[in-house]
Amino acid sequence: xxxxxxxxxxxxxxxxxxxxxxxxxxxxxxxxxxxxxxxxxxxxxxxxxxxxxxxxxxxxxxxxxxxxxxxxxxxxxxxxxxxxxxxxxxxxxxxxxxxxxxxxxxxxxxxxxxxxxxxxxxxxxxxxxxxxxxxxxxxxxxxxxxxxxxxxxxxxxxxxxxxxxxxxxxxxxxxxxxxxxxxxxxxxxxxxxxxxxxxxxxxxxxxxxxxxxxxxxxxxxxxxxxxxxxxxxxxxxxxxxxxxxxxxxxxxxxxxxxxxxxxxxxxxxxxxxxxxxxxxxxxxxxxxxxxxxxxxxxxxxxxxxxxxxxxxxxxxxxxxxxxxxxxxxxxxxxxxxxxxxxxxxxxxxxxxxxxxxxxxxxxxxxxxxxxxxxxxxxxxxxxxxxxxxxxxxxxxxxxxxxxxxxxxxxxxxxxxxxxxxxxxxxxxxxxxxxxxxxxxxxxxxxxxxxxxxxxxxxxxxxxxxxxxxxxxxxxxxxxxxxxxxxxxxxxxxxxxxxxxxxxxxxxxxxxxxxxxxxxxxxxxxxxxxxxxxxxxxxxxxxx
Numbered sequence: 276x277x278x279x280x281x282x283x284x285x286x287x288x289x290x291x292x293x294x295x296x297x298x299x300x301x302x303x304x305x306x307x308x309x310x311x312x313x314x315x316x317x318x319x320x321x322x323x324x325x326x327x328x329x330x331x332x333x334x335x336x337x338x339x340x341x342x343x344x345x346x347x348x349x350x351x352x353x354x355x356x357x358x359x360x361x362x363x364x365x366x367x368x369x370x371x372x373x374x375x376x377x378x379x380x381x382x383x384x385x386x387x388x389x390x391x392x393x394x395x396x397x398x399x400x401x402x403x404x405x406x407x408x409x410x411x412x413x414x415x416x417x418x419x420x421x422x423x424x425x426x427x428x429x430x431x432x433x434x435x436x437x438x439x440x441x442x443x444x445x446x447x448x449x450x451x452x453x454x455x456x457x458x459x460x461x462x463x464x465x466x467x468x469x470x471x472x473x474x475x476x477x478x479x480x481x482x483x484x485x486x487x488x489x490x491x492x493x494x495x496x497x498x499x500x501x502x503x504x505x506x507x508x509x510x511x512x513x514x515x516x517x518x519x520x521x522x523x524x525x526x527x528x529x530x531x532x533x534x535x536x537x538x539x540x541x542x543x544x545x546x547x548x549x550x551x552x553x554x555x556x557x558x559x560x561x562x563x564x565x566x567x568x569x570x571x572x573x574x575x576x577x578x579x580x581x582x583x584x585x586x587x588x589x590x591x592x593x594x595x596x597x598x599x600x601x602x603x604x605x606x607x608x609x610x611x612x613x614x615x616x617x618x619x620x621x622x623x624x625x626x627x628x629x630x631x632x633x634x635x636x637x638x639x640x641x642x643x644x645x646x647x648x649x650x651x652x653x654x655x656x657x658x659x660x661x662x663x664x665x666x667x668x669x670x671x672x673x674x675x676x677x678x679x680x681x682x683x684x685x686x687x688x689x690x691x692x693x694x695x696x697x698x699x700x701x702x703x704x705x706x707x708x709x710x711x712x713x714x715x716x717x718x719x720x721x722x723x724x725x726x727x728x729x730x731x732x733x734x735x736x737x738x739x740x741x742x743x744x745x746x747x748x749x750x751x752x753x754x755x756x757x758x759x760x761x762x763x764x765x766x767x768x769x770x771x772x773x774x775x776x777x778x779x780x781x782x783x784x785x786x787x788x789x790x791x792x793x794x795x796x797x798x799x800x801x802x803x804x805x806x807x808x809x810x811x812x813x814x815x816x817x818x
Contacts, residue, residue: 317358320359346693379753386665400513413586418758422562439466452802460599468594493520624772647713661688712738
């Protein structure tokens with residue numbers, strides 16, 4: 276009898292009622308947890324009331340439709356609008372293109388990037404210690420050190436690319452190997468990223484790489500799950516989830532902390548030598564940059580081995596997922612395009628490699644075609660609806676150029692997916708044009724000096740992959756633009772150049788489908804068939 280009564284509690288109607296109850300409670304909680312945008316602003320979705328908010332909150336696949344509609348109705352009229360809250364996501368005030376410069380110009384004490392990231396990534400639980408995202412010192416180190424050391428880093432990445440590709444795609448020159456595209460890059464990118472972060476040989480240590488990748492997946496899982504629970508439960512749920520990520524951090528730190536301690540010892544020893552003595556060469560990687568920067572700035576807390584080890588984790592997180600997704604889209608678009616696209620990319624890579632005698636910063640900068648393909652892939656297949664988020668941190672709030680007062684804690688954003696598909700900004704925006712950005716640059720280089728004088732060369736340079744602006748936001752914009760974008764650009768160019776010159780890949784019959792879930796585009800598994808060439812591609816071999 277008891278078993279029968281207990282079983283009756285798990286009927287479909289009871290389960291459905293429980294789900295509806297949870298959605299209702301979650302909607303109420305969302306109102307209590309987040310500041311609500313002013314009601315005078317137009318709201319997309321089902322409206323502003325409680326019932327409408329409940330419907331908005333449960334609409335997991337409608338956000339793209341709402342963003343595009345809001346962009347057409349309001350952004351093009353230079354007005355802000357609200358992208359309503361959905362499960363796990365705060366409502367956003369979406370800024371029109373004409374007000375983006377105003378948003379970017381606000382000081383960090385008024386609109387904060389780091390606070391927006393901290394909230395979204397559940398920084399209190401996701402990255403070992405809250406201070407790691409509260410004070411993102413690793414970003415400061417990368418911003419200050421990476422570009423100036425890029426010439427020293429590039430030869431090391433050049434050495435690592437063939438190794439990383441062979442680990443994933445193999446070396447069989449007879450049989451094609453079937454691989455899942457995103458998974459292949461998720462295995463490859465950590466090797467290359469960590470050559471810059473921790474150097475060789477640790478960047479090739481499989482157990483370390485597995486721990487670093489697991490940690491980045493933990494961060495995504497924590498962010499996704501924490502959004503489903505009321506804040507009162509966060510200390511319990513967050514600390515339980517943190518146990519998993521802390522375990523993976525401890526696995527990674529078994530390798531990084533001894534390395535960091537030895538590096539610090541080597542730096543101290545080198546600094547103590549007489550000026551005339553020949554010091555042992557210190558590797559130029561994130562560990563060295565981090566210690567040197569903290570040393571110069573008197574940040575004793577950031578000179579500690581455990582803190583440097585902790586800083587390595589968000590760098591892996593930021594590098595692995597976004598770079599892999601960009602590489603995924605680029606690969607899919609190349610293999611879905613006309614075969615002449617691959618031949619054109621191969622010709623450029625081969626020509627520049629021969630002219631430069633290897634991969635140089637100058638040569639990689641001249642690779643306009645692959646630069647264009649990557650940038651066009653970012654435009655054609657955005658990974659998120661909105662980019663460049665700012666949280667209002669001024670206690671008194673802020674007033675927009677429209678005269679609308681926005682309260683403390685409100686989230687502002689840019690409508691990147693809508694901007695990327697705007698036909699007024701991008702001709703034939705619904706078409707993937709691989710050489711959209713390289714074609715004008717190559718035409719310019721073929722001009723005489725007299726013809727070049729009549730062309731706005733600066734405008735052409737602004738079409739490059741690493742150039743940020745309101746027409747290109749995947750790397751952010753302004754003083755908080757991604758500091759690692761120059762490294763990512765060169766990394767991806769070397770990957771695809773080596774891939775196309777040394778491997779054959781069967782073209783795709785059709786593009787794999789993607790799903791928009793909440794505010795993110797989720798790629799479905801996509802498989803390619805690939806094998807290593809018996810010899811490197813040359814123009815003669817292709818004719």
